[in-house]
Amino acid sequence: MTTEYVFCVAEHVFRIGFADSRQDNIHLLPSFIPFIKEGENGGYVFYVKVSEALCLNLPPLTDVHNYPTHNGSLTVETNKKDAYRITSYDDSGNCCAIMQTMNGFKNVECVLQGTRETRAFGLNNSIMMAFTFRTSAAETLLIHASAVIHQDYGYAFIARSGTGKSTHTRLWTEHIADTELLNDDNPVVRIIDNQVFIYGSPWSGKTPCYRNIKVKLGAITQIIRDERNYAEAVSPVRMFCFLQTACSTLRMDNKIYHNTNNIIARLIELIQNHSYALHCRPDKEAAVVCHKTICRNDH
Known part of the structure; x- marks a missing residue:
């Protein structure tokens, strides 16, 4: 059973779903607590589902890029259209999260890796990217x-x-x-x-x-x-x-x-x-x- 939470940042409503709430849940996102939106049953700008395995069947991803960030690095794989697989690494090189999407980041699936600390880091990164890329269409x-x-x-x-x-x-x-x-x-x-x-x-x-x-x-x-x-x-x-x-x-x-x-x-x-x-x-x-x-x- 998926446990869902609704958040609102800069007046953009989005949802995060945890497929296994025993391991991955709201406790990975303490900085999001002030942004919880209670009683929201309407639409959303994007949805991130956190699960134990990636299920989305992406087309071949032949374009691969590596980017340093101020607190780690990213590997971005794409088909140069709308399919993406993005892997987040912390500053020690640990793989923290893998996210996939095919529809302009409206629906994203995410698998977390490693310790509680690296999983929290990876999930934060994944949500931040989904938010940034998706809301670029809304000024x-x-x-x-x-x-x-x-x-x-x-x-x-x-x-x-x-x-x-x-x-x-x-x-x-x-x-x-x-x-x-x-x-x-x-x-x-x-x-x-x-x-x-x-x-x-x-x-x-x-x-x-x-x-x-x-x-x-x-x-x-x-x-x-x-x-x-x-x-x-x-x-x-x-x-x-x-x-x-x-x-x-x-x-x-x-x-x-x-x-x-x-x-x-x-x-x-x-x-x-x-x-x-x-x-x-x-x-x-x-x-x-x-x-x-x-x-x-x-x-």
Whole structure:
């Protein structure tokens, strides 16, 4: 008997089913608890079924790619159409999960591998990919960023790994009044009725910040390590390049990749005059300078 749970992230409803609840169940997904949607019997954006064996009979998958990630790696096999098998590995090279789909990630089957820790890691990865790829058709982006809420607006900070996104948002929460962390690794940005919103998500890296919150997006800022602190507005083209590297997508899938680029372009159009680069040291002054430059005053 399959045990199902319904979740809602960035106003997208999806379902996770566990075929063997004795081994794989909601306890593998503690960060998802704030996103459980009780009493939901309607439709869903995608469905992930966790079972002991892969049953979907895929066509031959002749196109194989290996990708490093910030916490492991992926092997993606495809027929260059709509069939995919994606294997997740942790940073020690352990196989954690194998997922398969044939219909644009609407229905996904997933088999977990190894210890409880690796199974949880693999399941989180699989759900995150299904969410990212499926919702690209609904003007939704999963962004590798650290984000804060300040006076009812969300501010997202993007940068290469190790540059100091988390350090900068911590400086905001410590030194800028009325500021709190929204998400420290993967907030969701979504366009609804020509307005841009940023949401918390179940994916927050090493910082346990899993908040089911929605606020308007105030600005997007790239963090650049420098010897002095100053912020500058950036052109739409420059911000497009920033965001292309920060947004999760599936480049080998023309439809998903096209959707992602279209959303980025639309996002930049809607937040024009609110795209920045912050050159900074990791100190209080950086947060003060940034706050003074990027914060919205249209309350």
